Amino acid sequence: MDTELFPRERAEIAPGAVHVPDWLDATHQRELLEACREWARPPAGLRTVRTPGGGTMTARQVCLGWHWYPYAYARTVVDGDGTPVKPFPAWLGELGRRAVTETLGPEQARPADYDIALINFYDGDARMGMHRDADEKSDAPVVSLSLGDTCVFRFGNTETRTRPYTDVELRSGDLFVFGGPSRLAHHGVPRVCPGTAPAGLGLTGRLNVTLRVSGFPVAT
Numbered sequence: 031m032d033t034e035l036f037p038r039e040r041a042e043i044a045p046g047a048v049h050v051p052d053w054l055d056a057t058h059q060r061e062l063l064e065a066c067r068e069w070a071r072p073p074a075g076l077r078t079v080r081t082p083g084g085g086t087m088t089a090r091q092v093c094l095g096w097h098w099y100p101y102a103y104a105r106t107v108v109d110g111d112g113t114p115v116k117p118f119p120a121w122l123g124e125l126g127r128r129a130v131t132e133t134l135g136p137e138q139a140r141p142a143d144y145d146i147a148l149i150n151f152y153d154g155d156a157r158m159g160m161h162r163d164a165d166e167k168s169d170a171p172v173v174s175l176s177l178g179d180t181c182v183f184r185f186g187n188t189e190t191r192t193r194p195y196t197d198v199e200l201r202s203g204d205l206f207v208f209g210g211p212s213r214l215a216h217h218g219v220p221r222v223c224p225g226t227a228p229a230g231l232g233l234t235g236r237l238n239v240t241l242r243v244s245g246f247p248v249a250t
């Protein structure tokens with residue numbers, strides 16, 4: 031962005047965890063946002079996620095490929111309208127592989143057959159607590175794409191939900207990939223900054239798309 035005092039640089043936040051600012055240009059951000067709007071529609075659309083303890087997640091969610099619910103995957107929206115999860119499009123898998131190739135290298139990307147997307151929508155004062163993405167069988171890198179409002183993304187360690195961690199500002203169009211020794215690191219979103227989305231995008235709030243490889247057997 032040419033209004034920055036210093037350009038935001040690509041950074042390795044931890045071994046195997048890479049942040050690339052402005053990875054998606056304005057056109058690709060708009061295209062991904064349009065796709066998210068379609069995916070958010072019912073059936074199997076955006077929903078509030080209830081946790082086993084009786085709480086609710088403040089970020090609302092829709093899944094593609096496999097439906098995630100706390101703390102497993104299913105083929106149907108077992109904790110919602112019961113309909114089949116929406117398909118995971120091939121182009122999103124290509125995007126995931128390209129993200130890994132450009133951050134961690136082709137060796138990490140080669141076996142990665144992305145088949146899950148979780149789309150989180152943060153509005154109001156939604157946030158996400160520290161957690162690990164540990165319900166997949168594959169150890170392929172997680173690919174995260176951000177749209178809309180800027181957030182603070184907290185990237186921690188594999189052992190505890192607390193320090194040491196690094197806070198990274200994720201803005202619209204940014205890419206964050208975590209794999210290898212960081213694949214099971216705790217992470218969360220302590221804060222979203224309202225009103226910081228690019229003016230031309232047409233989104234109030236923040237969307238995050240995470241791509242994962244399930245490693246589950248292909249249904250026959």
Ligand SMILES: O=C(O)CCC(=O)C(=O)O
Pocket residue numbers: 148150158163174183217218219238240
């Ligand atoms: O919104 C984000 O940037 C993180 C989302 C996340 O960690 C998840 O969906 O598991």
Ligand SMILES: [Fe+2]
Pocket residue numbers: 161162163217
């Ligand atoms: Fe996560």
